[in-house]
Amino acid sequence: MRIKTLVIAPYQAMIHLIEDCRQEEQQLDLYMKVANLQEAIPVAKEAEDEGFDVIISRGGTSKLIEDVVNIPVIDIHVSGYDMLRVLTLANDFPGKKAIVGFSNITLGAKAITDLLEIPIDVFTVEKAIEVDGLVENLKQEGYELIMGDVITMDAATKHNLEGILIQSGREAIFEAFHKAKSIYRLHQRQQLEITLLRSLLEEASSNIIVLSCDGSMAYQHWTDFEGCPLPLNKLHEYIQEKNNLNNDVSIFKTSEQQMVKQTVKRKVIEAQEYYLFQYSLVTTHNAHQQNIHVETISQQPMIISNSQAMKRCMNLIEKNVNHDQWLLIGSEGTGKKLLSQYIHYKQNYGQGLYASIAAGSLLLLEREIDSDIKTLYINEIETLSPNEMKKLTTILDHLKMENLTIVLSLTKEEEIPHSLIYDNDLVRVQIPSLQDRKDDIRPLTTYFIAAFHGQIGTSVIKMKEDAMELLEEYSWPGNVAQLRSILHTAVLEEKGYVLGKKLLQQYVEEQKEEANTVDKEFLSGTLETIEKRIIEHIMEEENHNQTRVAERLGINRSTLWRKLKQ
Ligand SMILES: Nc1ncnc2c1ncn2[C@@H]1O[C@H](COP(=O)(O)OP(=O)(O)OP(=O)(O)O)[C@@H](O)[C@H]1O
Numbered sequence: 001m002r003i004k005t006l007v008i009a010p011y012q013a014m015i016h017l018i019e020d021c022r023q024e025e026q027q028l029d030l031y032m033k034v035a036n037l038q039e040a041i042p043v044a045k046e047a048e049d050e051g052f053d054v055i056i057s058r059g060g061t062s063k064l065i066e067d068v069v070n071i072p073v074i075d076i077h078v079s080g081y082d083m084l085r086v087l088t089l090a091n092d093f094p095g096k097k098a099i100v101g102f103s104n105i106t107l108g109a110k111a112i113t114d115l116l117e118i119p120i121d122v123f124t125v126e127k128a129i130e131v132d133g134l135v136e137n138l139k140q141e142g143y144e145l146i147m148g149d150v151i152t153m154d155a156a157t158k159h160n161l162e163g164i165l166i167q168s169g170r171e172a173i174f175e176a177f178h179k180a181k182s183i184y185r186l187h188q189r190q191q192l193e194i195t196l197l198r199s200l201l202e203e204a205s206s207n208i209i210v211l212s213c214d215g216s217m218a219y220q221h222w223t224d225f226e227g228c229p230l231p232l233n234k235l236h237e238y239i240q241e242k243n244n245l246n247n248d249v250s251i252f253k254t255s256e257q258q259m260v261k262q263t264v265k266r267k268v269i270e271a272q273e274y275y276l277f278q279y280s281l282v283t284t285h286n287a288h289q290q291n292i293h294v295e296t297i298s299q300q301p302m303i304i305s306n307s308q309a310m311k312r313c314m315n316l317i318e319k320n321v322n323h324d325q326w327l328l329i330g331s332e333g334t335g336k337k338l339l340s341q342y343i344h345y346k347q348n349y350g351q352g353l354y355a356s357i358a359a360g361s362l363l364l365l366e367r368e369i370d371s372d373i374k375t376l377y378i379n380e381i382e383t384l385s386p387n388e389m390k391k392l393t394t395i396l397d398h399l400k401m402e403n404l405t406i407v408l409s410l411t412k413e414e415e416i417p418h419s420l421i422y423d424n425d426l427v428r429v430q431i432p433s434l435q436d437r438k439d440d441i442r443p444l445t446t447y448f449i450a451a452f453h454g455q456i457g458t459s460v461i462k463m464k465e466d467a468m469e470l471l472e473e474y475s476w477p478g479n480v481a482q483l484r485s486i487l488h489t490a491v492l493e494e495k496g497y498v499l500g501k502k503l504l505q506q507y508v509e510e511q512k513e514e515a516n517t518v519d520k521e522f523l524s525g526t527l528e529t530i531e532k533r534i535i536e537h538i539m540e541e542e543n544h545n546q547t548r549v550a551e552r553l554g555i556n557r558s559t560l561w562r563k564l565k566q
Pocket residue numbers: 302303304305330331332333334335336337338339379411444480481484
């Protein structure tokens with residue numbers, strides 16, 4: 001196959017020479033046009049669109065073309081022979097003579113005029129616009145003959161000076177033909193490699209975008225998204241903000257409310273930095289609408305541990321911090337989840353994903369756990385039936401083989417199979433209830449008040465001493481979560497800077513009453529009525545699945561059926 005080549009000649013005489021040279025050229029399919037500098041740009045663009053393989057041109061013109069096309073551009077050099085020819089020609093002219101041009105011409109010219117002691121002066125310009133003024137000055141200084149490129153000749157004609165165009169000879173043309181062939185072959189090989197790599201990349205990985213460090217896009221390929229889920233300027237900001245980006249994983253919500261996982265990798269290729277962003281959808285629920293909540297923990301969670309009881313608990317955690325199987329036991333709201341996030345942070349220092357899931361949902365989870373999830377927190381284990389507990393043990397055995405820290409959370413240990421919670425590999429941490437660590441109430445209160453002030457702009461910044469004492473006296477059946485929730489309600493209500501006892505007392509009393517009414521109402525009536533109420537309650541919790549209800553109550557299905565009929 002012949003190489004389709006366009007020669008953009010900056011002057012007409014070159015066309016004749018090329019016509020002559022083409023007789024000896026077999027591999028190039030040569031076309032020719034005359035155009036100099038700016039005029040050459042549209043010609044070159046058109047040639048690229050028409051499927052030309054290579055462009056050949058000369059000097060400033062080829063430089064301009066190079067910037068606007070993606071096909072190889074070959075420059076016809078001004079050779080020493082060209083220079084010798086023009087100087088020989090000029091030598092016989094009488095009067096003052098000068099060569100004017102860019103350094104690609106003038107360096108060689110100066111060397112020859114010095115060596116051969118030819119009385120011709122050499123002037124170098126850096127920009128095309130300098131030529132006209134320079135030639136005008138030379139005329140005033142008495143120069144009669146000017147040599148140079150096409151622009152120099154135009155200026156000479158304009159100022160009525162004699163001019164000789166430095167033309168390229170046969171050797172320079174043949175050298176350019178030779179270069180065109182070898183560069184074209186190299187370009188072809190590279191294009192082939194790029195096409196192959198692109199198709200491999202498209203098959204092997206999708207939903208990726210590659211940016212260079214200035215934010216410009218080098219490659220993208222999407223299958224699950226219509227385009228990049230984040231605007232490109234956000235990605236650029238991301239690159240600039242994070243200085244150590246390698247395998248950085250994060251989770252975010254798109255404008256369409258989809259949860260998306262983003263993984264960023266940094267690659268350095270020939271001293272250029274590139275960033276590969278890969279996206280995947282994090283399905284937070286499966287067909288049964290079971291939720292797995294995935295997030296990043298980018299800051300070390302603050303754990304208040306003023307009390308001796310909580311200090312012991314934290315010591316145990318710190319001592320075993322790199323362990324990958326944990327059992328956190330504590331009543332509702334004691335901080336089990338927060339502690340699991342603390343363990344996750346200590347193990348991964350903000351990298352990797354943290355996920356939490358209720359045990360019942362884990363049993364129904366249809367997918368593999370995402371490999372970027374480094375910690376899996378499993379709670380609500382106590383709501384499972386004995387059969388489900390067995391299933392959970394099998395799932396956990398499987399999960400233990402993954403590169404994953406598992407944190408089991410329990411509010412009570414009774415009725416939990418030993419196989420699940422008496423595994424030697426488990427680090428067991430008992431989290432004391434708030435009543436058993438009253439020394440934490442004061443710092444927790446201060447911490448929550450400051451956090452609400454900072455995060456939601458509430459005005460309270462201090463507690464009255466009698467209000468604090470009230471909090472320290474209360475038994476807190478809902479533990480830290482309940483303390484936090486009461487303080488939250490109170491600071492939203494209080495518009496002053498100081499939170500007093502009166503308002504708090506009102507909320508604490510409400511909590512006490514609520515607890516009493518629930519218990520009292522639930523336990524009122526005969527044994528038969530209470531039993532019925534319990535069955536109804538469990539039926540609600542188990543979605544009216546009678547097999548599971550019977551399992552939980554430890555009775556067989558026919559007994560349950562009979563009791564329901566009563
Ligand atoms: N020691 C602590 N220091 C600071 N904040 C805490 C502490 N313990 C708990 N909290 C806060 O109290 C609230 C309840 O904690 P968390 O959800 O971790 O409890 P939990 O034991 O997992 O609750 P549940 O058993 O109901 O799932 C959270 O807002 C948590 O940040």
